[in-house]
Amino acid sequence: MKVFMALIFTGILTENFVLAKFLGICPFLGVSRKLNTAMGMSAAVIFVMVLSTAVTYPINQHLLIKYELEYLQTIVFILIIAALVQLVEIVLKKYIKALYNSLGIYLPLITTNCAVLGVVFLNLDKSLTYSQSLVNSLGAGLGFMLAMFMFAGVRERMESCKVPKFLEGLPITLISAALVSVSFLGFGGIVENIFK
């Protein structure tokens, strides 16, 4: 249990996927203009992260490693994630209309999101067990959500601010991302100390 809690808090705070690991920067910059869209996108990312971990892990263990096909990991994983996202979209569209309306539009964007493929590779890198991988993906997704939530708030405030002319647009967005990221540096070491 302690391991799981540590994994989740590491994912959210100390090794935040967006602000410390630089995964999923495109949606972080592109979709954080409004709080609603930011939350919808994050929910879809969490969903797809956990789902693709759940599917790729057994395939890696029981197919690729068993038959010594590890060099195919990149191709196999991206195909599985792409197919999975399509499948989820079709199923949601047919059976769970309400969920499709809130998450559906984000799903196709997530296929080529490096955060999803990134979490799959990180789980392998850390050689976690199946349940630990799932929890780690959940933590990473929650971290993504927290970063999106905070940054959407910052950006909504920024809309009404007077920005120096040469920083208008993306440059000021990146610099405010730097400031948000500074705040996460403060969490360094916190997880190791609490869960030791």
Added chain:
Amino acid sequence: MAEKKTLWHELTKGFVSENPVLRLVLGTCPTLAISTSVTGSLGMGLSATLVLIGSNFVVSLLRKLIPDKVRIPAYVIIIASFVSIVQMLVKAFAPAIDQQLGIFLPLIVVNCIILGRAEAFAGKNSVLASTIDGIGMGIGFTGAIVLIALIREFFGAGSVAGLQILPESIPPMIIFILPPGGFFVYGILMALANRLAERKDLPPAELQSCEHCPMSVACGGRFVDQADNEKEVKEA
């Protein structure tokens, strides 16, 4: 002569005027993550360039064979194959670089520069032009990421490509090689690039929401509409 001139344009447009990192805002994740050291950035740039040239070549070779509806999955498979090849090469010949790049080496597969160029250029142009476009864009990407790395490594560690430049008595500003420094240097450089673009009457860099986003095929531009006027989409 005219042909030659356009090919020259395909090559050089990626350097500055359509630089993938600073102008088109593509491939931000590896740019920010890897640019803590110059050697790592060079490795990243070269690996991505190899993949880009290979995928642009094959995609434009097959552009008439691939049915329009399944082109994105087809492109992804082509790119993934080249990434696997590059991964094996780097692991075999430059294990130190492989250590530095970590998961960002396989993640070249989802680097939007590569899929973006396949969709925006290689799928529509001749083999020669696409290959040259790949080389130019690759050089532009490598140049931008190495530039960011030069700044970050110099200020953050006092060294360039591992060689100590600043004397030990001057403490380096570690914040530059920490994550916030990445965002900061990238933002400042983009402001400079915008300033230069303004002088040449080019628009400032913006996230290329649909034109360059390969996934706009899948979402049909619904997404940007949704961000701008959410109500309309809900009604539809």
